[in-house]
Amino acid sequence: GEDVEQSLFLSVREGDSSVINCTYTDSSSTYLYWYKQEPGAGLQLLTYIFSNMDMKQDQRLTVLLNKKDKHLSLRIADTQTGDSAIYFCAETAYSGNTPLVFGKGTRLSVIA
Amino acid sequence: DAGVIQSPRHEVTEMGQEVTLRCKPISGHNSLFWYRQTMMRGLELLIYFNNNVPIDDSGMPEDRFSAKMPNASFSTLKIQPSEPRDSAVYFCASSPGSVAGYEQYFGPGTRLTVT
Numbered sequence: 001g002e003d004v005e006q007s008l009f010l011s012v013r014e015g016d017s018s019v020i021n022c023t024y025t026d027s028s029s030t031y032l033y034w035y036k037q038e039p040g041a042g043l044q045l046l047t048y049i050f051s052n053m054d055m056k057q058d059q060r061l062t063v064l065l066n067k068k069d070k071h072l073s074l075r076i077a078d079t080q081t082g083d084s085a086i087y088f089c090a091e092t093a094y095s096g097n098t099p100l101v102f103g104k105g106t107r108l109s110v111i112a
Numbered sequence: 113d114a115g116v117i118q119s120p121r122h123e124v125t126e127m128g129q130e131v132t133l134r135c136k137p138i139s140g141h142n143s144l145f146w147y148r149q150t151m152m153r154g155l156e157l158l159i160y161f162n163n164n165v166p167i168d169d170s171g172m173p174e175d176r177f178s179a180k181m182p183n184a185s186f187s188t189l190k191i192q193p194s195e196p197r198d199s200a201v202y203f204c205a206s207s208p209g210s211v212a213g214y215e216q217y218f219g220p221g222t223r224l225t226v227t
Contacts, residue, residue: 033215042116042203042218043155088155092214099145099168099207100216104154 002026004089004103011109018076020106022089025070029091032065033100034074037086046074046087076108084110114138116219118204124225130192133222136185137206145216146179146189147203155203161187194226 003025012018024032030051035043049056049063049072056063062075072091076083086105092098117136125131137144145160159169161181169179176195181187191198201223205216 031215035218042220043205043216045215045217048215099143099157099160102155 002029002091002101004091004101006087006089006103006106008104009107009109011111012079014079014081014110014112016079018074018079018083018108018110020074020076020087020089020108022072022074022103023070024072024089024091024101026091026093026101027070028093029070031092032063032072033090033092034061034063035088035090035102037088037105039085043088079108079110081110081112084108116204116206116217118202118219118222120222121220122223122225124227125194126227127195128193129226130190131194131198131224131226133189133202133204133224135187135189135204135219137187137204138208138217139185141206141208141217142184143207143209143214143216144181144187145205145207146187147205148200149203149221150200158189191224194224196226199224199226 005023033048034046036046037043060077064073086107088105089103090100092100119134143162146158148156158171159179164181179189201221203221205218207214207216
């Protein structure tokens with residue numbers, strides 16, 4: 001079945017850029033999402049990218065998609081301590097009754 | 113909109129007791145999902161509904177787990193009898209659209225501790 005892989009941990013210094021990477025196997029993926037989970041909270045939809053796009057920018061967030069390599073990344077510019085959280089990558093073919101497939105999440109730690 | 117509402121937020125119970133978790137999805141959303149999250153296993157999809165009908169319950173760990181969605185605004189996840197290994201955070205999520213592959217909106221979760 002479909003699979004989404006992420007590295008488990010990332011540590012960066014406050015003010016630096018963070019890059020969280022994700023690879024997926026489903027070539028029919030239509031939408032790819034990034035979710036953020038803060039301690040003690042549910043997953044919050046951060047941003048998404050449609051498969052016919054290479055890049056999407058939203059304030060400090062930049063999503064890059066390499067469809068050929070099935071690689072997705074989330075770049076957070078000027079990382080702040082409030083960005084410390086678990087970040088989940090998810091993909092969907094957006095059809096039928098197949099729900100989102102989530103990765104295991106990357107725990108981002110921001111060092112002051 | 114109030115978002116997805118879950119209750120209770122915390123539940124502590126003894127092994128063997130029945131536990132019922134509740135979820136109110138976002139109004140107008142057609143799909144509802146139940147997840148379990150633990151440190152060891154990460155985020156696991158247990159079951160999901162589309163238009164109140166269970167579509168896939170292959171993630172439900174055992175017969176001790178059951179889920180219902182009697183109407184578009186309410187769902188329950190029941191564990192009977194509960195066991196210590198059921199301790200986890202249980203999330204409910206809802207999704208717009210007529211199929212399950214749309215973006216999901218998560219509730220705050222119920223932290224279950226079974227002693």
